[in-house]
Amino acid sequence: MQDDQIIYPELVEQSHAYLLSRGVAVSKDVVYRNMIKFHLIDQNGQPTQKAINEGLVSETNDPNSLAVFKAQNPLFLPYDDRHFIWVAELQEWTADLYVAKDVSKRILDGRVVGDKEHAKAVLNYLKKQGGGRYE
Structure with missing residues (x-):
């Protein structure tokens, strides 16, 4: 890993992959800043209660959940x-x-x-x- 490479939280990575799959060219930094701005994640990348309440993220980490499958396979996010x-x-x-x-x-x-x-x-x-x- 390069010294200047930024490691983004998993939810930012997933959101970025989803946006790219939908044809939206945006940087991970912009995704991160907007997710914080709109109170979807906190400064540490954890989902906010607002994001959970609105169904944007799941509180479960069930490996058999469709949300986890899609997060692990971003190719399927648009469907x-x-x-x-x-x-x-x-x-x-x-x-x-x-x-x-x-x-x-x-x-x-x-x-x-x-x-x-x-x-x-x-x-x-x-x-x-x-x-x-x-x-």
Whole structure:
């Protein structure tokens, strides 16, 4: 780590990743300052009661929660929670076809970073399964 590199709180990192995924080009410093200004986090990066009350952050740190999954996988932050389902026997979250298709297209278009070969394979699989309607 460089001496001049700033380590931002996790909520700032998550918010920054979300904004970037939505096409908003903003620095982490601006995100941090605005989160403090609007009383979403305190000076130490902890969520305020206001942020908790408004449902912007969760008080739980349940590793199986969808919020934690999305925080760990910012690629999925833009998608509504209704597109995800918890598969108990696998102990993991899965996304529906809409998300699989859209994420794959975003990777291939270069809007997000990801495995382009895997994205192509997903789209080809969906095309074969649906008679071409996923192009």
